[in-house]
Amino acid sequence: MxxxxxxxxxxxxxxxxxxxxxxxxxxxxxxxxxxxxDPANALVELSKDFTAKTGTQMKFEFVPWTSFADRFLNxxxxxxxxxxxxxxDSQWIGGAAENGHYVKLNEFFDKxxxxxxxxxxxxxxGYSEWPKNSPNYWALPAMGDAVGWTYRKDWFARPEIKxxxxxxxxxxxxxxxxxxxxxxxxxFFQNRTIDGKKVYGAxxxxxxxxxxxxxxVTNVLYDWGFEYEDPKKPYxxxxxxxxxxxxxxxxxxxxxxxxxxxxxxxxxxxxxxxxAFKSGQVAMQMNFFAFWPGxxxxxxxxxxxxxxxxxxxxxxxxxxGGQGISxxxxxxxxxxxxxxxxxxxxxxVQKKWWALGGYSCHKAVLNDPGFPKSTPFAQDFLVSxxxxxxxxxxxxxxxxxxxxxxxxxDYVVAGKGTAKEALDSLVTDWExxxxxxGKM
Amino acid sequence: xRDNSAPLSFVDRAAKAAPEAxxxxxxxxxxxxxxxxFISPTVLLLLAINIFPLAWTIRLSFTNYRANRPNxxxxxxxxxxxxxxxxxxxxxxxxxxxxxxxxxxxLIQTLIGFGxxxxxxxxxxxxxxxxxxxxxxxxxxxxxxxxxxxxLYQPQIGLWNYSLEFLTGVPASSFSMxxxxxxxxxxxxxxxxxxxxxxxxxxxxxxxxxxxDYIYEAAEVDRASKWRQFWTITVPMALPFIxxxxxFRGIENFKMFDMVNLLTxxxxxxxxxxxSITLKREAFEKWRTGYSSAFAIILFVTVFGLANxxxxxxxxxxxx
Numbered sequence: 115m116x117x118x119x120x121x122x123x124x125x126x127x128x129x130x131x132x133x134x135x136x137x138x139x140x141x142x143x144x145x146x147x148x149x150x151x152d153p154a155n156a157l158v159e160l161s162k163d164f165t166a167k168t169g170t171q172m173k174f175e176f177v178p179w180t181s182f183a184d185r186f187l188n189x190x191x192x193x194x195x196x197x198x199x200x201x202x203d204s205q206w207i208g209g210a211a212e213n214g215h216y217v218k219l220n221e222f223f224d225k226x227x228x229x230x231x232x233x234x235x236x237x238x239x240g241y242s243e244w245p246k247n248s249p250n251y252w253a254l255p256a257m258g259d260a261v262g263w264t265y266r267k268d269w270f271a272r273p274e275i276k277x278x279x280x281x282x283x284x285x286x287x288x289x290x291x292x293x294x295x296x297x298x299x300x301x302f303f304q305n306r307t308i309d310g311k312k313v314y315g316a317x318x319x320x321x322x323x324x325x326x327x328x329x330x331v332t333n334v335l336y337d338w339g340f341e342y343e344d345p346k347k348p349y350x351x352x353x354x355x356x357x358x359x360x361x362x363x364x365x366x367x368x369x370x371x372x373x374x375x376x377x378x379x380x381x382x383x384x385x386x387x388x389x390a391f392k393s394g395q396v397a398m399q400m401n402f403f404a405f406w407p408g409x410x411x412x413x414x415x416x417x418x419x420x421x422x423x424x425x426x427x428x429x430x431x432x433x434x435g436g437q438g439i440s441x442x443x444x445x446x447x448x449x450x451x452x453x454x455x456x457x458x459x460x461x462x463v464q465k466k467w468w469a470l471g472g473y474s475c476h477k478a479v480l481n482d483p484g485f486p487k488s489t490p491f492a493q494d495f496l497v498s499x500x501x502x503x504x505x506x507x508x509x510x511x512x513x514x515x516x517x518x519x520x521x522x523x524d525y526v527v528a529g530k531g532t533a534k535e536a537l538d539s540l541v542t543d544w545e546x547x548x549x550x551x552g553k554m
Numbered sequence: 555x556r557d558n559s560a561p562l563s564f565v566d567r568a569a570k571a572a573p574e575a576x577x578x579x580x581x582x583x584x585x586x587x588x589x590x591x592f593i594s595p596t597v598l599l600l601l602a603i604n605i606f607p608l609a610w611t612i613r614l615s616f617t618n619y620r621a622n623r624p625n626x627x628x629x630x631x632x633x634x635x636x637x638x639x640x641x642x643x644x645x646x647x648x649x650x651x652x653x654x655x656x657x658x659x660x661l662i663q664t665l666i667g668f669g670x671x672x673x674x675x676x677x678x679x680x681x682x683x684x685x686x687x688x689x690x691x692x693x694x695x696x697x698x699x700x701x702x703x704x705x706l707y708q709p710q711i712g713l714w715n716y717s718l719e720f721l722t723g724v725p726a727s728s729f730s731m732x733x734x735x736x737x738x739x740x741x742x743x744x745x746x747x748x749x750x751x752x753x754x755x756x757x758x759x760x761x762x763x764x765x766x767d768y769i770y771e772a773a774e775v776d777r778a779s780k781w782r783q784f785w786t787i788t789v790p791m792a793l794p795f796i797x798x799x800x801x802f803r804g805i806e807n808f809k810m811f812d813m814v815n816l817l818t819x820x821x822x823x824x825x826x827x828x829x830s831i832t833l834k835r836e837a838f839e840k841w842r843t844g845y846s847s848a849f850a851i852i853l854f855v856t857v858f859g860l861a862n863x864x865x866x867x868x869x870x871x872x873x874x
Contacts, residue, residue, distance in 0.1 A: 184838065191622045191841070213623055312727075322821040377709040380733030380822050509623070513840040520644075520824060528735045528823025 143171040144450050147186055147197035148437075150176035151384075152408040153257055156471035163466070164457050170450050179384055180324050187512070190215040190442070198445040199454055201256050201437045204240045209509035210440065211244040216252040217441040222452055223251060228459045234258070237475035240504050241438030253438025254455050255475035257404065260423075260432040260498040261333045262491070263296075264391060264409065265289055265398045267419035269308060278302075289421035293337060293366060296398065296424050300374035303397035315374030317390045317399040318367070320527055321383035327526065328505065328518045330400060331367050333433035336503050337426025338363025349548050356537035359428055364533035366426075368526045380527050391418075402435045403498065406491045407471040420491040422498045434502040436473065510547050517543035608854075615847035622841040635848035645849065647824060648832040654739060655814075655828055656807050659746045660800055666747065667754025668796060672788075674755070675762045692752040700816025703745045707731040707817075732818050738825050742814050746807065754799040761795025762788065794872045801864055808857050829853055 146161070148154050154176045161172040175196060177185045183203065189196050190210060202210060210216040219242075223230070230238045230251060237255040244252055269275060270287050279287040283298055290296035300315025307313070319330030332340070339359035344350040354360075376395055379386065384401055391399040392413060410418055423432040439458065441451040457463060461478035468474040468488070473495065479485060486493040506514045518540055525536035548554040583591070615636070618629045639645055674685050691699070706714045707730070715726035731741040765787065773783045811830040814820065820827035820835075833853065837846035 187622065188838070191624070193624075209622065213625060322823075323819040377727045378730045378733050380730060381819060512622075513842070516835060516839055523821060524823035527733070527821065528825055530735075530823055 142169060142450060143173055144198045144447055144454060145173045145175055145196060146199040146201070146454075147175040147177075147189070148201040149182045150178050151404065153404050153472050156407075156467070159470050160463070160467055160472065163463070164454060167457065168450075168453060170453070180321070183324060183512070193444045195442075195444050195446060197442045198447045198451040199439055200442050201439045202253070203437055204434060205505050205507045205511040205515070207241070207244045207252055207438070208507045209511060211250070211252045212509045214443055217443050217448065217452075219251045219254065219441070219455070220249070222455070226456050228254070228456065232459075232461075232477055233475045234477060234480060234499065236434075236499060236502055237436070237438075240434050240502065241436060241475070244507065246507065253440040254459055255436075256439035256458070256472075257436045258473040258475040258495070258499055259402050259404045259435030259437075260495070260502050261329065261400060261435060262403050262406070262423060262432065262494055262498050263289075263398055263400055263421050264406070265419045265421065266391075266394070266396075266417060268417045269303070269313075269397055270419065275308075289419060290424045293334065293424045293426050297366075297370055297374065300370065300398060304374045309394075311394065313394065314376040314390075314396050315398065316370060317379065317382070317387045317396045317401075318370060318375060319383055319387070319400060320371065320375075320380055320523070321386075322381050322519060322523045322527070324383070325505075325515055325519065326381075326383035327523050328515055329433050329435075331364065331518075331522045331526070332503070332505060333400065333423065333431075334367045334370075334426070335360055335363040336431035336433070337423070337429055338366065339426075339428035342506060349554050351541050351544055355541050355544065356534065360537055361533045363426065364522065364525065364537060367522075368529075368533065371526050403491065403495050404435065404473060406495075407489065410490065415490070420494050422494045423501070431501045431503050432498045434504040436475075508551075510551055513547045514544055517547070611847045611850055614844055615851050617844045619843045619847075620841050621843045631844065635845045636852065638845055639849045639852055644824070645829075645832060648827050648829045651739070651825070651827055652808065652810075652829045655743060655746075655810065655826075656804060658743045659750070659807050660803050662743070662747050663751045663754045663803055664758075664796060664800055666751045667799060668758045668792075670751065670755040671758035671762055674759055688755060689752045691749045694749070696749070696812040697816060699745060699749050700813045703741075703748075704732065704817055707741060709733075733822055735822055735825050738818055738822055742817055742826055745813060745817060746810070749813070750803060750806070754803060757795050757799040757802070758792060761792035764795070765791045790874075794868060797864075797868045797871060801861065801868065804864070805857060805861060809853075 146157070148157065154174070158172075158174060161174075164170065165172055183206075186197070186200060186202060187206070187209075188194075190200075190202075190213075200216075202216075207216075211218070222228075230242065230249075233242075233255045237258050238251075239246060241255045242251045242253045244250055270289075276287045279285075279299075279302055282302065287299070287302075290299055296316070302315070303313055304315040305312060319326045319333075321327055339357060340363055341354040341357070341360075342351065344354055376390060379390070382390075384405065387399050387401045388405055388409060390396045391401075391409070406420060423430060439455060441448060441455065445451055458467075459476075461476060464474040464476035464479050465482075468479050474480065480496065480499075482488075486496060505511070508514065521536045521540045521543065524530045525533060545554060616630055616632060618626075618631050620626060670688060674681050674688075694702075703714075706712045709715050709727045709730045712726075712731075714731060715729065718724060719726040729737065731737045769787055769791075770783060773787060778786070809830050810828055811834065814826055814828055815831060815834075818826040820831045830853075833846055833849050836842050836849060
């Protein structure tokens with residue numbers, strides 16, 4: 115009987131050993147959460163290499179931009195285990211760090227030889243650091259991005275249009291260098307008939323619900339001298355947010371909206387801009403660089419051109435987009451998630467990331483002599499990433515953002531009050547938020 | 555000795571139907587206990603999904619709690635959240651938008667609904683078919699209706715603008731129903747009316763059909779004109795039903811969210827930001843949980859109070 119028992123036990127042990135590796139392999143799965151857009155498809159392709167190398171299956175949760183923040187901030191706040199890895203917006207970093215949603219990566223970086231100096235400093239500051247300008251890293255820069263512009267190269271090249279423009283404005287029709295030029299071009303194209311179809315001057319962000327109009331307005335306001343706070347006195351905003359220059363900048367944005375956008379563009383963000391451009395509705399489009407690879411393929415090299423943000427009276431800046439990749443602290447697969455970060459940080463992987471349509475932040479990619487000519491928009495991307503500014507990344511960023519959404523949409527789209535009143539009210543709103551947070 | 559002719563009590567009947575072991579236990583319980591046994595799952599469910607959240611919301615409304623900062627120290631703030639809500643100009647602006655939306659939707663839907671019910675009640679040829687056709691919008695999901703009308707209202711491709719251009723000559727792309735400050739409040743009223751007038755019609759139709767024919771016959775004998783019959787018989791006798799339609803639509807539209815969210819998202823600016831959209835922004839975008847709990851309680855008390863006053867008025871009308 116004992117022999118029988120021993121044999122059965124041995125068989126059971128062998129069976130368990132045989133089954134164990136496959137069970138382990140099956141359980142090795144990571145869920146990566148991000149927005150549903152073109153670069154996410156590139157990341158799916160790229161991640162196949164990670165699966166091939168490690169055997170870890172990758173699952174993806176992509177959510178449209180308009181509900182991206184709602185969906186994943188809810189997930190983090192409820193300490194959900196859905197996402198092992200999250201490519202969260204740059205502005206989330208403060209809240210995610212202070213509320214313990216992200217794993218702090220310093221120790222992991224040190225142990226695995228990942229140096230933040232290998233990444234472009236503006237991206238490290240924007241996507242990884244909290245508090246800002248301190249060596250505390252909560253994300254690896256994953257997707258560099260900024261606001262830029264596309265234009266209809268084929269329309270700009272038409273002899274009759276060029277001649278008419280030159281006659282009217284005494285200069286050649288070319289991608290604008292300043293916002294004054296941009297507005298003139300937009301006015302020139304507004305309500306023009308091209309190929310039997312009425313077209314419009316420019317597409318700019320006006321979306322109310324999430325972050326759209328704020329991204330568009332700040333993108334322009336920076337060039338007029340808008341500052342979030344006194345550089346010498348943190349959280350002191352009077353005279354900076356609502357400075358006379360910032361007021362003029364906001365007035366300019368409204369004038370551009372009034373004169374030169376297509377009818378009905380009162381609540382439009384990234385996808386509406388892409389649709390408007392692809393359908394040949396607008397001459398110029400404000401949008402994020404992340405869309406350029408897909409748009410370039412779809413619209414065709416002969417029709418699409420790119421340019422960086424034009425300069426304003428006080429300089430030339432661009433609104434930062436893009437995100438870092440973080441490990442969610444509630445993930446039960448923390449080690450595997452960190453393994454993914456380690457793999458993603460490798461220069462070869464970063465090069466392939468760029469080749470597939472993602473925007474790498476790694477110096478090995480961006481400092482490559484061939485990079486500026488690698489795509490028609492690579493040079494513009496490099497320039498833009500050197501002039502970026504970002505919205506607040508404070509833990510209360512959502513309140514700060516929604517206050518700005520309301521104030522600027524009320525003024526720009528609904529036409530309520532003046533630009534000064536809108537920015538004065540914004541200062542009041544922001545001061546209240548910081549007072550509630552005990553920072554003022 | 556048991557009197558077999560006497561009717562069995564509920565417990566006895568239950569015991570008789572149950573297996574012997576269960577029956578012995580059931581016989582030990584009173585009717586009241588058995589009744590509690592049956593309703594307790596429902597009561598527990600109601601407590602869990604209605605009463606507990608309400609009590610929890612009331613509790614949170616007196617704190618500084620923020621759902622996105624679970625680690626922050628929870629402080630009792632007294633009635634500060636209520637004071638903040640009631641002194642917030644944005645809240646009052648949202649209440650004004652809600653009142654405008656409520657007033658016009660109720661007025662228009664009740665008038666058109668009653669008119670349609672009166673027509674359908676004529677029992678003309680094919681009235682059953684037309685009643686079904688009229689009811690279709692009500693059967694659609696508000697999400698579908700919101701998206702569908704967003705396309706209809708598009709200035710460049712929308713059927714609404716093209717229809718108006720055809721009828722009035724005003725160029726289709728020269729105005730935007732959901733993008734204009736003046737038109738957007740009416741855009742949401744039109745959609746709500748399109749969707750929910752059939753509901754008002756159904757209730758009014760029930761009222762009209764409840765009026766006995768002999769009253770009209772008596773009026774005919776008295777040689778009362780149709781006009782007089784309408785104002786002295788039809789309207790007063792259907793009034794409790796009309797008031798019921800007003801009550802239901804009022805409560806529904808006071809908490810209107812989905813359709814407005816899809817159509818305008820509260821915009822342009824805050825032109826169509828009804829109270830429920832403000833509440834959602836405060837609660838789930840700004841994460842001011844304590845403040846939004848106070849706001850929710852204020853809205854609840856407002857609806858509850860107004861509905862109570864209205865129901866009393868309704869009862870007075872019914873008892874006449």
